[in-house]
Amino acid sequence: xxxxxxxxxxxxxxxxxxxxxxxxxxxxxxxxxxxxxxxxxxxxxxxxxxxxxxxxxxxxxxxxxxxxxxxxxxxxxxxxxxxxxxxxxxxxxxxxxxxxxxxxxxxxxxxxxxxxxxxxxxxxxxxxxxxxxxxxxxxxxxxxxxxxxxxxxxxxxxxxxxxxxxxxxxxxxxxxxxxxxxxxxxxxxxxxxxxxxxxxxxxxxxxxxxxxxxxxxxxxxxxxxxxxxxxxxxxxxxxxxxxxxxxxxxxxxxxxxxxxxx
Numbered sequence: 001x002x003x004x005x006x007x008x009x010x011x012x013x014x015x016x017x018x019x020x021x022x023x024x025x026x027x028x029x030x031x032x033x034x035x036x037x038x039x040x041x042x043x044x045x046x047x048x049x050x051x052x053x054x055x056x057x058x059x060x061x062x063x064x065x066x067x068x069x070x071x072x073x074x075x076x077x078x079x080x081x082x083x084x085x086x087x088x089x090x091x092x093x094x095x096x097x098x099x100x101x102x103x104x105x106x107x108x109x110x111x112x113x114x115x116x117x118x119x120x121x122x123x124x125x126x127x128x129x130x131x132x133x134x135x136x137x138x139x140x141x142x143x144x145x146x147x148x149x150x151x152x153x154x155x156x157x158x159x160x161x162x163x164x165x166x167x168x169x170x171x172x173x174x175x176x177x178x179x180x181x182x183x184x185x186x187x188x189x190x191x192x193x194x195x196x197x198x199x200x201x202x203x204x205x206x207x208x209x210x211x212x213x214x215x216x217x218x219x220x221x222x223x224x225x226x227x228x229x230x231x232x233x234x235x236x237x238x239x240x241x242x243x244x245x246x247x248x249x250x251x252x253x254x255x256x257x258x259x260x261x262x
Contacts, residue, residue, distance in 0.1 A: 046154030047119025
């Protein structure tokens, strides 16, 4: 499984994920964030690698054949929902149906109706200073998260939501820039990997779409963000130390000495 998030910023959109892909008792690292420069779109997913790869092929085909470029570049949010999203859900259904031996209705058990190929997708776009954020859920639901600005999916998704909530005060009352958003996104995924036992693992991957285009960040860029996050944590520790309540001795030192009564 995985943890993947999307984040809307004042000057762009971001996706981030961990790197673990698991199959039974084995795991391997992969990149699970994607950029489609032709569409100004970045996306990420949680679930079966097979389904994610099949959906990636569909999205790239749509981009190359210029079927949804105008819709994404407008951006036409209704068009994204009615033209691009069904291509993804159709491919998901096809993949689910290929699951042996029970096909699309396959589940892990009679009490937990979860398909073994369950996959969730987060698609974000940025064009003409306008963001959009659409979730394609494992069961075919289409959910907008543009106004909320944040969503997390995957086995570690709940942990990611908690981590993001703990940092919410950094964005309240002001718009979050992409530069700051990359730090928040990195720290959210990193924290999830540190505390979750649900098959997630470092390193963090990041992709961004801004007026300059859509791209997956290079490993060296992500390492720089990691180092900045380390500095951020150190500043928090120093700030907390400075805010500690004075001790009794400190308080005594500040009590004024009154002259004796005459």
